[in-house]
Amino acid sequence: MTDIVRQDEEGPRVGLVERTMEGLRRLIRQRGLRPSDAMPSETVIAEMLSVSRPVAREALRGLATLGILEVGNxxxxxxxxxxxxxxxxxxxxxxxxxxxxxxxxxxxRRTLEMRTTALAAMRRSDAIAAELLEIVAQMFAGLDGPPEALMELDIKFHELIAKASGNLLYEILIQSFGVTTRQTWPIGWRSRGTRENRLENLRCHERIATAILAQDAARAEAAISDHFDSAVTVLLRAGVT
Structure with a gap:
């Protein structure tokens, strides 16, 4: 009975919080707010949207979880x-x-990264091209070091390519794949059992970076395609379907 009562109490509250979140999103649009612009205080929000301060606070936190707002103490x-x-x-x-x-x-991800890599080759700045090559150099230098460090360099490499595409949506989409990369990368690295196999993986990154440096979109796209062919094969061999 207690659980049923709790559900009855929480149901309307959840609906009210969701409506308050939508009201806050409308407020952002109506006022033309941009990143880093301040929202009204909890008290003002509660008055504007005719809700309690706890509901306003919960709605703010919900939008913070979604990455729409930043909420600090x-x-x-x-x-x-x-x-x-x-x-x-x-x-x-x-x-x-x-x-x-x-x-x-x-x-x-392969479909997206083939496009981002081609765009990166066409649009990259000299600074990003140099940074990509530096990441590759760090990967070679860290071949015999902690695999976790190599994994983070790998993730940074792909995110930087997306940034070089000049399209924020691509950047967000590629960043979102970091969570699955951290699941699968250690499996793929272990499956590349020999030093030569692991070196070839790094050389593939080098081919991508040098093609972007040369602003050769076709070569960059072909290199990233080969990279994903290799990753898919290695993971399938390891039983990751």
Whole structure:
């Protein structure tokens, strides 16, 4: 009986919080707020939307979880820069619960990264091209070091390519894949059992980086395609479907 009562009490409250979140999103649009702009205080929000302060607070936190707002202790909430947090949570949830397979994620990711890599070759700055080559150099230098350090360099490499594409949406989408990469990368690295196999993986990154440096979109796209062919094969061999 207690559980039933609790559900009856929480149901309307959840609906009210959701409506308050939608009201806050309308407020952002109506006022033309941009990232880093401050939101009204909890008290003002509660008065504007005719809700209690606890409901206003919960709505602010809900939007912060989605990456729409930044909420810090002791200061007003602010409009957030878009990031990959919400999409990462969805990917993490759907893969762990079996709604998406890793191979399905890789299929989508391959399509996106072939485009981002071609765009990066066409649009990259000299600074980003140099940074990509530096990441590759660090990967070679760290070949015999902790695999976790190599994994983070690998993730940074792909995210930087997405940034070089000049399209924020690509950047967010590629960043969101970091959560699945951290699941599968150690498996793939162990499956590349020999030093030569691991070196070839790094050489593939080098081919991608040098093609982007040369602003050769076709060569860059072919190199990233080869990279994903290798990743898919290695993971399938390891039993990751």
């Amino acid at each position: 002791g200061r007003k909430a602010r409009v957030a820069m878009p990031d990959a947090r919400a999409l990462s949570l969805i990917l993490d949830h759907t893969t762990w619960t079996g709604q998406l397979t890793i191979q399905q994620v890789l299929d989508v």
